[in-house]
Amino acid sequence: MKADYHSMKAPHLIIIGGGFAGLELIKQLRNKFIKVTVLDKNNFFNFQPLMYQVASGGLGPDAIAYPLRKIIAPMPNIAFRMAEVLRIETETQTVETNIGNFAYDYLCIATGAQTNFFGNAALEKYSMQLKSIPDALDLRSDILQEFEKALNESQGSQIERALNFVVVGGGPTGVETAGALAEMKKNVLPADYKEIDAQKMQVHLIEAAPRVLAAMSEISSAKAKQFLEKLGVHVQVNTAVQQYNPETGDLSLSNGQVIKTDTIIWSAGVKGKTIAGIPDTSVTKGNRYQVNEYNQIEGINNVFAIGDIAYMTTDKAYPNGHPMVATVAQQQGVLLGKNLLKLINNQPMKPFTYLNLGSMATVGRHKAVFEIFGVKMQGYIAWLGWMFLHLMLLVGFRNRIVVLLNWVWNYISYQRAIRIITRPFIPKQ
Ligand SMILES: Cc1cc2nc3c(=O)[nH]c(=O)nc-3n(C[C@H](O)[C@H](O)[C@H](O)COP(=O)(O)OP(=O)(O)OC[C@H]3O[C@@H](n4cnc5c(N)ncnc54)[C@H](O)[C@@H]3O)c2cc1C
Structure with missing residues (x-):
């Protein structure tokens, strides 16, 4: 049967959050026999790892953000609504938002994290x-x-x-x-x-x-x-x-x-961005939802949590939960996509284990630290590796070109091109 969001009589999945985790889940479900509604309070995907470059005038916001509608447009069984989710009613299987209510058969919470000020x-x-x-x-x-x-x-x-x-x-x-x-x-x-x-x-x-x-x-x-x-x-x-x-x-x-x-x-520090309605007993360390090895929220089998908001302790290498990083979110999104299709077809789901590909950080011009597949590098080569990987990970060809051109310009000119004050002064006193 041809997948079409409006006419298809298929189980309905709602995904809250089109970030790193939500996006990978969406990609897995493209053209599959499942009707998907993606809800996000923003209409764009935000590549958070390069946000500090926007803050320091090296990149404009359009270089790291990508319209969610553009990603979803070629996916006939998937629809997007720009909406802030306010509450979840698990009994009636309803998501309440600022634009109205949505009913679901399956729900995936991928709301990410918020800054943690530890009560100060x-x-x-x-x-x-x-x-x-x-x-x-x-x-x-x-x-x-x-x-x-x-x-x-x-x-x-x-x-x-x-x-x-x-x-x-x-x-x-x-x-x-x-x-x-x-x-x-x-x-x-x-x-x-x-x-x-x-x-x-x-x-x-x-x-x-x-x-x-x-x-x-x-x-x-x-x-x-x-x-x-x-x-x-x-x-x-x-x-x-x-x-x-x-x-x-x-x-x-x-x-x-x-x-x-x-x-x-x-x-x-960061802490999970929970939503009202999911019982407090499901919220654990770091304000994250306790999930089982299939990312199901404990006790609510048709509600899943992936990415930063999920706290999983079943992965042997990560008994205290996974780090709140993009690669965990992406891998959970991919596996949940496959598992949901299995669940709908009454097949056994596969437990999640994280494949740690490494991590990196850059420290100004020409310098970075880079650890990938156990190989550790520092300095210039690590900096080139950092730039290459970030370019590859960006969503959208245009964004890659814009970021590359900005980097080349910044490199040649030693400047941060976008030194523009666009926001009113925020009084801090
Ligand atoms: C400045 C910064 C730099 C980082 N650098 C790195 C890095 O270098 N490498 C790395 O691996 N990780 C990095 N991270 C962490 C990485 O960005 C997160 O781990 C990743 O974004 C988690 O993905 P997610 O899908 O769980 O959440 P997100 O990507 O944050 O997506 C959550 C989505 O949910 C939406 N949302 C939230 N609440 C609601 C609501 N109530 N209603 C509707 N929509 C909602 C948000 O708008 C957002 O689109 C960085 C994070 C930050 C903040």
Whole structure:
């Protein structure tokens, strides 16, 4: 039977979230005997790993975002609705959204994660975060507005506040963001803001654990720290951020140090983005849904969770859950697609095991750490490998070309081409 969303009498799957996990699931179900509705509050897929480059003016948002409708348009059995899901009623098998209710036979929750401020309200209120494209654009505007502000300040302490940038969290996002800020200090500030003494700009990276990039090997961590310090970033490990006073701009650290700053960039943790209606008993560590080896939410057999929101402990190599990274999300999406078709055809499903392909992070121009299939590289070759893989992983040929051209331009010009303030000033005091 020809697959057609409107006429087909097939089981109906709703997927909440067209991110890394949802997208792979959609691809598996194309032209299959299952009717699929994808709900996402945004109409685009966001390639989050390059968001820090949008925040630092190296790329425009259109280079990393891709319209979900364009992906789904050639898939006759799949439809997209731009909708924010507010609640799930598992008894009536209904999803409630801001545009109305949708009934499902099967449901897949792929809502990803949100920033975790670990209950610190002041830091939540006054920090910038990097979890969405609007966040990245806010941060880009904010960084440039701080430069503008520094020009107009006469008091030393106010200039210090404007030009001190504190990145909290030494995971890949924190390391890459701190590296990008240090590159701005080196190349953008002296060129565009000649009246400012560029040496007054300070970039701090604060990490509570004993090393940055804790998920990578010790050698990669040490190299990343060395690369950052060479770029002039002040890296502090074994140090936690404690309090922020917006009046004075004082950011207190656990070692007693106080940094005066207007800009705290929080990349110290994420937690799952759950939806009301799924029982609290299914929510576990990291605010994620406890799932079994088939990504079924415990106790609700027709509701699945994949990607960052899923917490699975059955995979022998990952008894404390999988890392919240894109490759886990993608692999779970692929397997769930296959498993759903098996479930519909009364065949046994296959349990999920994660194939860890490795990880990487870049630290400014020419430098990266790269671990893939057990091979560890650092420096220039790793940087080339990082760029090649990110280009390949981007969705859409146009986006690849746009990113490549921007990178070539940035490389030749030593500039971040998109130094544009597009957002209104966000008062942080
Ligand atoms: C700045 C940054 C850098 C990163 N860098 C890397 C990296 O280098 N390598 C790596 O492997 N991983 C990286 N990650 C992690 C990676 O992006 C995530 O692991 C991955 O996105 C998880 O995929 P997902 O499908 O679970 O969620 P997402 O990709 O976040 O997708 C979730 C989707 O759900 C939608 N949604 C959420 N709530 C609702 C709702 N209530 N209603 C409707 N729609 C909703 C969202 O709009 C979104 O489209 C990075 C993350 C960030 C934030």
